[in-house]
Amino acid sequence: MSDAALPHATPFRPQLAAVGIVGSMLVTTGVFLSGFVISEPAPYEVFMAGLIGLWAVVGLRISRGIAPLLVLLVLFNVGGMLSLTVMDDLSSGPMYMAVSLFLALSSVFFAAIVEARPARLELIFRAWVAGALITSILGILGYFHAFPGAEAFTLYDRAKGAFQDPNVFGPFLVAPSLYLMHGLLSGRILGAPLKVVGVLILALGLFLSFSRAAWGLYLFGVVALVFVMLLKERTGAFRLKILILSLSAAGLMILALVAALQFDKVANLFSSRTQLVQEYDGGHLGRFERHRIGFLMAMEKPLGIGPMMFSKMFPEDEHNIYLKSLTTYGWLGFATYLTLMAWTLSAGFRVLLRDRPWQPFLMIAFITLLGHSAIGFVIDTDHWRHFYLLLGVVWGCLALERRHNRRIASGTTLA
Secondary structure, three states, X not given: OOHHHOOOOOOOOHHHHHHXXXXXHHHHHHHHHOOOOOOOOOHHHHHHHHHHHHHHHHOOOOOOOOHHHHHHHHHHHHHHHHHHHHOOOOOOHHHHHHHHHHHHHHHHHHHHHHHHOOOHHHHHHHHHHHHHXXXXXXXXXXXXXXXXXXXXXXXXXXXXXXXXXXXXXXXXOHHHHHHHHHXXXXXXXXXXXXXXXXXHHHHHHHHHOOOXXXXXXXXXXXXXXXXXXXXXXXXXXXXXXXXXXXXXXHHHHHHHHHHHOOOHHHHHHHHHHOOOOOHHHHOOOOHHHHHHHHHHHHOOOOOOOOOOOHHHHOOOOOOOXXXXXXXXXXXXXXXXXXXXXXXXXXXXXXXXXXXXXOHHXXXXXXXXXXXXXXXXXXXXXXXOHHHHHHHHHHHHHHHHHHHHHHHHHHOOOOO
């Protein structure tokens, strides 16, 4: 092979390396702050808005692999902006759409920085675990009134941690739980005790949120994670290890649940929340009737009815992300949202089992995002910060896969 055919080595530039390290630290801080949203604007919004703006000035590269995400999210928000034109009172609508646009940009931002440096995936999930553990502990302590003022971390006798709503707090804990479980199933036994403690803390916090959607998401995530890992790792020894550890973890979960149910307060609320259909679900103008009426009404409103207008017409909000995309973002937003989710999940599924350094992170994000698309039928995931983070992680991994395939085709490897 001639010298001209040899790939050129990239010269080491200490200034760029230092900037990259600082940038990764800032991203880690931003992800950590996503676990603390007691009021809005939260520290997460303030910090990430500044970080995204700074990165855009320094040079945020949007590749062809990420461009579809940007286009779809922009179209989604255009639908929302069009819905503002049918509102008589614009006191709160523009701010709602500003938050929607910010979250969309945050998703594109996470995808771009993951593609630029895949090592950031590990930092993102570790920061997510740290934030989740702290907010979960706050929720647990608050639920049991462990210190004066601890009730600030509960709502309606349900743990909410450093969030405004238990129904957001619970699902936020699922992805970091799966990350710890993956490490437990695939890592060394020496590190298992700390991971087990972490899993139990997150599981207890999620349980005390008494969010049925979070419970279902957690159960689906755990089963799907074990199933995908069994598909990917075909050696008998590894499968036996996963089986033994999974059964052990399930046993610990059951013991923890039994212990928690010894408290009358926990047992009574658990008994109430395990009823499949609550009064506010099936009652007059309950969740399901509102869904039916809302979808029929949306068929006559191509531009939607505007942000937060549904709750002014009915007793509560939509509690359905698909209905929410119709009422708040119009037909354009609804079509775009369906396209975005179908594209994301189908593309992620096709590369889910490929042996890549980023495969574990893609697997965890894909499974959690798939679960969110399912619970979206009974809950509104719009403006959930971690949802847009998951979306960004999946698209970042898809962009890495695209770049990897291009380099393989050209005879080089991904750095």
